[in-house]
Amino acid sequence: MSRPEPLPTRFDPTAFEDRWYSAWEASGAFSPEAGSDRKPFVILIPPPNVTGKLHIGHALQFTLQDLIIRWRRMQGHNALWLPGTDHAGIATQVMVERELAKEGTTRHALGRDKFLERMWAWKHQYKDNISRQARALGASCDWSRERFTLDPMLSRAVRHAFVELYRQGLIYRADRLINWCPRCLTALSDLEVVHKEVDGGMWDFAYPIDGGGEIVVSTTRPETMLGDTAIAVHPEDERYRGVVGRHAIHPLLGRRIPIVADAVLVDAAFGTGAVKVTPAHDANDFATGERHGLERINLLNDDGTINANGGPLAGLDRFAARKAVLQALGEKGLRRGDKPHRHAIGHCQRCDTIVEPYLSRQWFCAMKSMAEQALHAVHSGEVRLVPEFWVATYENWLENILDWCISRQLWWGHRIPAFYCASGHTSVSEEDLTNCPECGAAVTQDEDVLDTWFSSGLWPVSTMGWPDASPDMAAFYPTSLLITGFDILFFWVARMIMMCKHFTGRSPFAEVHLTGLVRDARGQKMSKTKGNVMDPLDLVHEYGADAVRFTLAALASPGRDLPLDSKRMEGYRAFGTKLWNAARFVGLHLDGTEVSLDALEPARLALPERWLLAELQHAAAAVDRAWGSYRFDEGCREIYRFVWNDFCDWYLEMAKPALLGEGDREKGTGDGARRVEDVRAVARGVLVEALKLLHPVMPFITEEVAAHLGADRGLITASYPRPDGRWADEEARGQVGTFRAVVQGVRSYRHMIGLPANAPLALVIPAAGERMGAALGSLRAEMTRLASLSRLDFGGTVPPSAVRDVAGGLDIAIVLPEGALGEAEIARLKFEMTQIEDELARSRARLADQAFVSRAPADIVTATRERVDELARKAAVLGETLRSTS
């Protein structure tokens, strides 16, 4: 190793981020071989929609995925992170239609082919954006395997799946009530309908009964009465005993409608106990209609206006029709009251229009059997959800699942591979057909496309080349881990498990980590209207990608939302600066002859070096545990603590006497003597290990710094630190712990008695015991420096003017300057005394309790006794000081 280039004085992330990303990508480190004999570790990206740029939630997920994949790669796994994007059918189509609207045109005016050209142009633009942003964040995904849901390979998988499910009878076409968006002009699945509480009304009106009398019903949607084909009452409701079987007269349209008894639909205790039945516009009424053989009258055109079945109201918009119906009923004297009513109404997830239950012929996918498989996968442990509390939610949804409406009246997506001929034959085929296989007549393909989530559900297999037995499918399926937001647990995660398990017999991943939502500093949801949106690229430019990543990872406590505060990001940028400067300091003292840690013999090293190496093992073990259990917050905290507290605050400060040539012990050659070349080797070696620990979180700065410290190869493919028992040293940890306590005791005392931080004091440690005395004796120069001592004596006489204290279990005596104790200082000491006495009283009371002493474990009792002992000594010496000054 030659003497490394010194680091620039100023830490500037923009100086090296792009350079390192290009180097990594060019090295091929992101692209695993399918034929490798190393253990695979695979993460599939939740493909971002090509609707726009990435938001902070993507940055979170990219960070966590990259963290894990880099960690596994460094552990020696054949690590694959497969990237890609989703065509996001309706979402993207809505965006492009908005663009067209601004140009004063529509997709229909453009025609299907021209419109799809526009869609592809949009897709290319935004896909490029997304890749750039992912790179800026440092995402180490395998771009050579980048996929898009409409790629030919993936489209073939989608088509194959559709045809298979159709042949298995699990996909079918039917006339059903579906959710219809009158703005998007398409069917929606239940999940794409967002229920929102809205202030509406509840209106009562009377139906005249044929032959006399009336029956009063209530409704929140008066316009639907135009499609009423029955009135239902409860069979056991005495009030309506006489009217069941008779007919009411529709007051606006004149037709006779039956009064039926139905125990399922009607709750006699609710409202008037009589319900109007509109089978074509309400799911409950639809079922009621099936039970009673009622006519289904569809009232609406696809754009939400009333059709010819609405008689005089035809052509009115549904909400205008509501007013018109109410007015007409009023004019006929049939209104029987109204009141405000707050209730949940379904809105289109993409355009927020109120959706209508609408009778329509659509394609459906049967869910029951696949849902059972998906439930089993989680119950058997084949798939593990993290955090586990999501299991209850997952179960609840799958246990109550209904068939899935998969056809969409859109143009952007996978066109349904069904072909119809004039004779009414339907043929479903993986290859395009021109003639009907049954009668030979010309066929036309179904105009509709599939729900975008149908292809998303196949993502784990379609990206690998399924249904072919491809090398990637063999090497990388099933995948290891999925990291995604809890908001798409049903949309995507559950459907992937259902579909992939159905087709391959195996769950698509072993673990699913569900992240929380990124919010602003005050915990508010980010939204464009609130103006509190944070753009990941802006943040990268301002703080550097590493600080953004560290912040997101450190905030990612399991199952919780992340309040993203720029203050926090400043703090972690400062962490980068700290690391940079520490490395700069270490680098300045290297001469290029430093040996590796492996070449060092633990027993030959001095105490600080043995201590630091022992702490490194603890940190490595803690970090390993943290990543392994997806405790990103804990792992980050541990590395931060090790680098800043152990390494910078204590080790580097303890290293200074040796590095700067202070003291005289480094000339010694005996056991425990501190040799400056060991200090250099350990400082450098441990720092490089810390950089490796941190690399998955902060890849750029760690790589840059390691290069300057003369690391033999890039961290991207370095071995991740594992705890090494060779360096375990509890004695060193205990001894340095005492050293730290003494140093802190002196510093603390200095402040308590009002002296400036740099005021020199003399310290006497009368009796430390043999081993501890030797240990502390070997750190004379270090203690003198860190505690700012003018003099340090072990044993010997304690000057009468000294005050005594207890630190780390040791008696110490601090020689004070004349008149150091003024009023304020004495008050401070008295406050200290009350704190000690309070705790002493509590602990003594506990020991006095016979039940505690007899029942608590021995080690707890012993520890309490020792604590009481130390506190009593502290109280005694402090009391003496206070008495002598009064």
Next chain:
RNA sequence: AGGCGCGUAGCUCAGCUUGGUUAGAGCGCUACCUUGACACGGUAGAGGUCAGCGGUUCGAGUCCGCUCGCGCCUACCA
């Protein structure tokens, strides 16, 4: 209507699975320090009846029950 999560320092959060010395972190605050890596720094502090009530236990922030407050998800109550 069901289900889930949360309530710990001024703020944002760890800790609760497996109860045990003095309940932690970052930011903010106070005092001191321009020490030859770093003022995006160093040192020392202040600040908490762990939402409330009850129970189990020698011992509860941690386990159990109830109450209050906040958030989210699912749902076909006209």
